[in-house]
Amino acid sequence: MPCNKKKRKNIDKRNSVLDFDGIQFESNRSFDRSNEHTSAFKKILIEFFDASTIHGIKYIRGRPLHEKLWWLTIFCISICICFFQIWSIYIKWKENPVIISIDQKFTSVGEIPFPAVTICGRFALGNETQFEYGVTLNEILEDQILTIDTDLFDLFELTSEICFEKMAVSIRKNISANFKARERQTSIELLESLFKTNISDFVKKCSGIKSIGKWPCKKGLSKILTRHGVCFTFNMLRKTEIFHNNINIYFEDSQINSSGWNSETGYDSNSPFVKNGTKEDYPYRIFTVGKKLQAMIKKYRTTWSNGVQCLNQIRIFVHHPQDFPWEIENSFSYEYGDKINTIAVTPELLVSSSELKQKTTPSQRNCFFENERPLKFFKQYSKSNCELECLTNITLSECGCVLFWMPHFNRSSVCGIKDYKCYTKIATRLLNLNIASASFDVLNKHDIPFKCNCLTGCNSITYIAEKKGSESQYNMIDETEEEEEEEIQPIYVGDGFQSRGAAAAPPFYFNSQIPISTSTKKLPQKKYVDPENFEYLSLKVEFKKAQIMSYKRIAPYQISDFIANCGGLLGLFMGISLLSVVEIIYFFTFRFISALHIVRNINT
Numbered sequence: 001m002p003c004n005k006k007k008r009k010n011i012d013k014r015n016s017v018l019d020f021d022g023i024q025f026e027s028n029r030s031f032d033r034s035n036e037h038t039s040a041f042k043k044i045l046i047e048f049f050d051a052s053t054i055h056g057i058k059y060i061r062g063r064p065l066h067e068k069l070w071w072l073t074i075f076c077i078s079i080c081i082c083f084f085q086i087w088s089i090y091i092k093w094k095e096n097p098v099i100i101s102i103d104q105k106f107t108s109v110g111e112i113p114f115p116a117v118t119i120c121g122r123f124a125l126g127n128e129t130q131f132e133y134g135v136t137l138n139e140i141l142e143d144q145i146l147t148i149d150t151d152l153f154d155l156f157e158l159t160s161e162i163c164f165e166k167m168a169v170s171i172r173k174n175i176s177a178n179f180k181a182r183e184r185q186t187s188i189e190l191l192e193s194l195f196k197t198n199i200s201d202f203v204k205k206c207s208g209i210k211s212i213g214k215w216p217c218k219k220g221l222s223k224i225l226t227r228h229g230v231c232f233t234f235n236m237l238r239k240t241e242i243f244h245n246n247i248n249i250y251f252e253d254s255q256i257n258s259s260g261w262n263s264e265t266g267y268d269s270n271s272p273f274v275k276n277g278t279k280e281d282y283p284y285r286i287f288t289v290g291k292k293l294q295a296m297i298k299k300y301r302t303t304w305s306n307g308v309q310c311l312n313q314i315r316i317f318v319h320h321p322q323d324f325p326w327e328i329e330n331s332f333s334y335e336y337g338d339k340i341n342t343i344a345v346t347p348e349l350l351v352s353s354s355e356l357k358q359k360t361t362p363s364q365r366n367c368f369f370e371n372e373r374p375l376k377f378f379k380q381y382s383k384s385n386c387e388l389e390c391l392t393n394i395t396l397s398e399c400g401c402v403l404f405w406m407p408h409f410n411r412s413s414v415c416g417i418k419d420y421k422c423y424t425k426i427a428t429r430l431l432n433l434n435i436a437s438a439s440f441d442v443l444n445k446h447d448i449p450f451k452c453n454c455l456t457g458c459n460s461i462t463y464i465a466e467k468k469g470s471e472s473q474y475n476m477i478d479e480t481e482e483e484e485e486e487e488i489q490p491i492y493v494g495d496g497f498q499s500r501g502a503a504a505a506p507p508f509y510f511n512s513q514i515p516i517s518t519s520t521k522k523l524p525q526k527k528y529v530d531p532e533n534f535e536y537l538s539l540k541v542e543f544k545k546a547q548i549m550s551y552k553r554i555a556p557y558q559i560s561d562f563i564a565n566c567g568g569l570l571g572l573f574m575g576i577s578l579l580s581v582v583e584i585i586y587f588f589t590f591r592f593i594s595a596l597h598i599v600r601n602i603n604t
Helices: 002-014 033-051 065-095 133-141 150-158 169-179 189-196 355-359 383-399 417-431 495-499 559-574 578-603
Strands: 017-020 023-026 099-102 116-120 203-207 221-226 229-234 293-300 313-319 331-335 339-352 460-472 480-482 526-528 534-543 550-554
Touching: 033 578, 065 559, 116 221, 116 293, 133 150, 133 169, 169 417, 189 221, 313 339, 313 460, 313 534, 331 534, 383 417
Parallel strands: 339 534, 339 550
Antiparallel strands: 017 023, 099 550, 116 229, 116 313, 203 293, 221 229, 293 534, 313 331, 339 460, 480 526
16 A cells, blocks of 8 residues: 555656646656657647637637638638738739839929920932032942042942932942942041031021020031931030040030030929020920921922932931930921921920839839949930940941941941941841840851840930921012021032032022122121022921820839738738737747746656
8 A cells, every 4th residue: 555655656746737827737757858849839839729819710729620620721711812912912012113103293394305306308418519419329320430529439338328228129239239349438537528518508497495586597406417417406415415525426516505404303493494584494495385496498409310219308306305316216207398397296204203213223113213324325324325326336246337327436437338238137126126125136156145225214204296287388488588697608619510410400509600708797698599499398396285294103012011911911811910920929939938948847
């Protein structure tokens, strides 16, 4: 009997029960220490099921088997749906960190620059007394190459891209045969001769935007060499503000610095539009749609019959003042005639919050802020300028030359007629792709892949132009034209031009070798103009509306938004709140550690 008592006493020591905050732990000295964690976890899990505020948890314990299975199934389904929805929100937040939304406020046209307007036409290849593309073309087709001046022959080749693609295939083959053996030109000094074109000879009656009334066209327009030859541009930034100093580009400096305006922030709110007639913002801007740019364009009527139709149209570019005009999509072509042609412009303004620059990468927001994407040729970044630079770089790499109108360094060769197939292939391949992310497929080991990486600017203005229509205009030009205020230079008209095929020119072009004027300076002059010898086009460019709709690029989801969305889903499907999360952490950290400590004390 005493032996039995002693034995029972030993058993009680080995198997005693201790209650700790409602949790009963059974002492077992023979208990394996590797199971201490399991024992503590089971005890905490039982308490969690009984005390948790999460819906459905308490029904999993202490119920019949079929009820346990029911609630366990519902709980698992809720967890799966909830976390699937949370994952969807995360993916949406990750893939679309930035969205574009409509601004609730309209923007006045007075807050943005009036668009730059670039005019290209028959004058695109210079004054007829210097170089006439059509005449040179006729002489080449008639095998009179030996009679062509060497400089004119070189100039014809340099500017061949302007009209070459619009010629018949047979004519192109005929011309190409004469240039196959010629070496590329490394200097384009000959193009300077095109810049001798006098603006006043081709554009008249300029008015609006720059001032209320009329103004001398030569004082508001600048000459620029584009893919269409010499063009006249209005309201474009200075050459020194668009291009780097070491870039070769033919662009007559307007001598007007930008004032009160910045490409990133827009116009200075403290800078008046016009104050006492002594200060004005540049690029020019207007505050009402009633103000418009007006000009009359004229060209000498010729009778060339060489199929060069590209010289018989006017092409108008409407673009941002900091962009170089080259994209066909943003231009219109017009025929000469007695109509007033109106272009209505609708700007689209896209702004981005400054916080996006720190919180997102360019690839995430799909745009570049100022100075995030430096260009080799341009000081000012824009999608259009970036695409032109990319096209230039690819043309230089693939063909070994650049086109005469492209910005380039002095050491670059200029493409000739023999390079026509190469550079047209490059342009076709590039423009048929999404140029913002275009890259060339590597067809062989000699090909070099390119990536343009030309995203839009985070703060950008797009001018969407449309033909508003035309209306008849009578008395397009009087029989006399008053010279704009300029010094009258001695003009000698050589017989060489008449001998080069200008038989249709009026007699007064060749009837004298005596200067028209040698002493008259800055006095209004009258000269006879026969309207039958010229073709005209009247142009108006205006804003379509005084108020424009603007767009904002914003981050739709902040961290707080993501947490709120997750909390809403957890509350909907599982009844979990922030305190429920704290409760889970509490039970499976603090309570678990305490329970584990108790188990170890009992077992020891």
